[in-house]
Amino acid sequence: MKLLNLDHVAVAVENLDDALAGYAQRYGVAPLYRETVESQGVEEAMIAVGGSFVQLLQPLGPETPVGRFLSKNGEGLHHVAFAVSSIEAALEHLAAEGAKLIDTEPRVGGRGARIAFVHPADLGGTLIELVELSDG
């Protein structure tokens, strides 16, 4: 297991346009990417900050993971994502460790990256995403 980077920290928001306007006004930043990821039930925007991103997530509906998060918690920090060189190697290591995985196999997320989530009950109450970037 080798973490390459803190790829992004994700924030669940009710309205992506409003959140992006807020980030522009407050912090002078704008998204590099914006896309709908149907498989995750979100529209997402990626704001580059140094070598990492702030990812803003608006759910596509209330019965999505991020929609349920918003209903329960309101807007706020949702997960943190670490870039890894090999997501298979990372998942193999975590499975051998007995980690509580949400995804035992990689799936495709935004930016065409291969991703997998580790359950927040595994460590520090934190939903952790592993990302293998295709240009990595």
Add this chain to the structure above:
Amino acid sequence: MKLLNLDHVAVAVENLDDALAGYAQRYGVAPLYRETVESQGVEEAMIAVGGSFVQLLQPLGPETPVGRFLSKNGEGLHHVAFAVSSIEAALEHLAAEGAKLIDTEPRVGGRGARIAFVHPADLGGTLIELVELSDG
């Protein structure tokens, strides 16, 4: 306002030793710094991941901000910190914007950095820390 970097994402934990052992086992990472910051009521550890840090925060007692966060929410993501070149300029801009600030003047945090917090009610339900690092 110019964000230089995503300096760190902070996680509130019940027990710093246990959390560090978990990060070591699961992700093969170890802290670069560990220190008690009395003014913030925490013992903190900083784990370098790429050009950013994961900051683990254990409260010094239940009646501290992080202690109250744990009582209410349990362990989990606590705040995100952006590095800025001038914290005075950043706070001046945010005040002019009408942002809801926790700190209107910088104070000293871990690593001797000058820091200030923006209230989660300001944007995206997210507690945001601004950090001006002394090594620039």
